[in-house]
Amino acid sequence: MSTQDLENSNQKTSRKTSLRKVFVLPIVLQIMLAVGLTGWLSLRNGQKAVNNVASQLLNGVTTRVDEHLENYLATSSLINQVNRDAIRLNNLDVENIWNWQPYLFKQMQLFPNISSISFGSTEGEAVWLFRLEDRRLQLGISDYLTGGNIEKYTLDRQGNIIQPPIESFPYDPRNRPWYQAVIQAGNPTWSKIYPWIDGNDSSVKFGISNGLPYYDEQGIRQGILNVHLTLDKISQFLSKLKIGKSGKVFIVERSGLIVATSTSEELFITPDNEQNLQRLPALESSVPVIQASAQYLHKTFLGLTKINQSQQLSFEFNHQRHFLEIKPVTYGLGIDWIIVVVVPEADFMEEINIQRRNTILLWLAALGLAILGGVLTSRWVIKPIISLNKAARGFAQGDWQQKVDIKHSDELGELANTFNTMAVQLQESFSTLETKNSDLQRLDKLKVEFLANTSHELRTPLNGMIGIAESMLDGATGKLSKTQQKNLLMIAQSGHRLTDLVNDILDFSKLKHQNLELQLKPIGIREITEVVVTLCQSLVGSKKLELVNSIPVDLPAVYADENRLHQILYNLIGNGVKFTDTVKVEISVDIIDRQQNSQFNSQHPILK
Structure with missing residues (x-):
């Protein structure tokens, strides 16, 4: 292979690969792989952490709501039992309901979340103490003295009746939902949720009552003890719960009607007029996420009646994943509700998004540092190699004055010193070779001249010998015998042959110099x-x-x-x-x- 071929091969190789790439690319790829894998694992673990945190949050919220409901509802049963025992101990007299007012006042002070405590007799008499929206208390009494009407009195802060009555209207407790619910059940029970009007501002609220029948010693029912709870108290508690940033919690009956919600949404609708109130189904909620949750539950369980255990689920809404937990609760006496907690995944993703952004920034920073470090390292390593390559190319082109100046104390420095030493040796070798080549050319010229002179010196006597032999054959010396003719002929032919050999020597010299014709x-x-x-x-x-x-x-x-x-x-x-x-x-x-x-x-x- 010629020097030019080697040079062309080196040029092709240099175009295909680059030491700079060899140094930089592996570092960059390793950094990208390491940071990318770390980021992927971090995001993956972050997603798992989101699921775990969401699960714990949902479970914690449902547990708190369950405990609150249990305590809130249990208070009503406890008050009824205490009042029944008070009647049996003659602390309360069903024949004189006017004496109940101080006792009920104390109870309302002890239980600030109770909306009202009441008693309705089988004779149609009734007494209640009702808490207004402004926390003031109103007393309502209906007996033979009031002529069957209920008279409402405002109480002062000490529980004294302020005369005269503020209102009087016909009232029969036996027609009220709470009374009829106990009569129909025959046992202590919760009424269905029903609307009632706040006596202060005539605002409509929905409530539920816990009723307990009272029987005398003969087992004859004397009346119904009742504690009324408004559902807005439950909603107020739910609204105070922190469920991520935008999570919602609501309670529904098996029928799908909303019992309470953490939103400010009204729990009733008036399709015809204000006199015809209907409770709000979750499927018709004005809060999109509550409506979507109800739709998902109805679609998944084909209604709400088949939900019999706590479950954590997830669904897509508005192109976002939402976590959902449902927990059925039954506290006896007819309560069968479902607690629903829903929170968007985005509420937990803020930290994950920050982590993802930090990972990307870290990845870019590491990539930039890797590229910068690779470039600087490659420049530090490749620069002396480039100098060596340049010097080697100069040698290949015949420039023997090349010298590599690399101030390194490492292997590259040793390589540069070795290269310089080799360059000096090569220069000396080529100088010696050129001198010997000149000597050989001079000797070859002398040889050619010697051959030419020798052939000339040989050709003269040979031609003379051939001429004498041929002249004798022609009869110049007289008649020859056959033997003489034969011998002379052989001498002439041998002379010609020798002449040809001399010519061959000259031809060989010409052939060596490519001058043979x-x-x-x-x-x-x-x-x-x-x-x-x-x-x-x-x-x-x-x-x-x-x-x-x-x-x-x-x-x-x-x-x-x-x-x-x-x-x-x-x-x-x-x-x-x-x-x-x-x-x-x-x-x-x-x-x-x-x-x-x-x-x-x-x-x-x-x-x-």
Whole structure:
């Protein structure tokens, strides 16, 4: 391979690869892989953490709501039982309900979340103490003294009745939902949720009552003890719960009607007029996430009646994932509600998004530092290599004055010093080689001159010898015998042969210098072969060997260099004599058909 080929190969290799890339890319790829994998694991663990936190939050909220409901509702049953025992102990008299007012006032102070405490007798008499929205208390009494009407009195802060009554209207407790619910059940029970009007501002509220029948010693029912709770108290508690950033909690009955909600949404609708109030179904809620949650539950469980255990679920709403927990609660006496807590995943994703952003920034920063570090490192390492490469190219182009100046104390510095030493040695070697080459060229020139002079010196006596022999053969010295003629002929032929050998030496010199020219002309192949056979007879010696010229007499002349052909035949026959001991060495010639041997492109006969 030539120097130019090596240079071209190096150029192709340099175009395909770059040491700078070799240094930078692995570092960048490793950093990208490490940071990317770390970020992926971090985000994956973050997602798991979100699910765990959401699960704990939902479970914690439902547990708090469950405990609050249980305590809130249990208070009503406790108050009724205490009042029943007070009647049995004669602390309260069902025949004189006017004496109940101080006792009920104390209870309302002890239980600030109770809306009202009341008693309705089988005779239609009634007493209640009701808490207004502004926390003031109102007393309502209906007996034979009021003529069957309920008279409402405002109490001062000490619980004293402020006269006169603020309102009086017909009232029969036996027609109220709370009374009828106990009569129908025959046992203590909760009423269905029903609307009632606040006596202060006539605002409509929904409530539920816990009723307990009171029987005398003979087992005769004397009336119904009742504690009323408004659902807005439950909603107020729910609204104070922190459920992520935008989570919601609501309570529904199995029918799908909302019991309470953490939102400010009204729990009733008026499709016809204000006198026809209907409770709000969750499917018709004006709060989108509550409506979507109800729709998901109805679709998943084919209604709410089949939900019998706590579950944590998730669903898509507004292209966002929402976590959902449901918990059915039953506190006896007819309560069968479902607590529903829903919170969007986005409420927990703020930290994850911050972490994702920080991961991306870290990834970019690490990538930038990796690239910068790789570039600086590659520049520090590659710069001396480039200097070495440049110097090596200079040497390849014949510039022996190249020197690498690398101030490194590491392997690169050692390589540079070795390179400089090698360069000096190469320069000295090439100088020596050039000197020897000049000497060889001078000696070769002397050899050529010597051969030319020698051939000239040899050619003169040979020509004289040949001339004398041929002149004697021509009869210059008189008639010769056959033996003399034969010997003189051999002398002349040998002289010609020696002359040819001298010419061959000159031709060899010319061939070495690519100056040899063939003297082509038509010659008789048989005649020149006969001359060579005669010259080679002396080579046979004592061998029983016959040299036979079988070339046809009528063979046409061949176009060749006579001297070269003479030399070829002499070598050919000489080798035949040398390697043959008996019989004969025969020389023959055939003409080759050009059509069968198209590889020969000649206009003259081709022999073999």
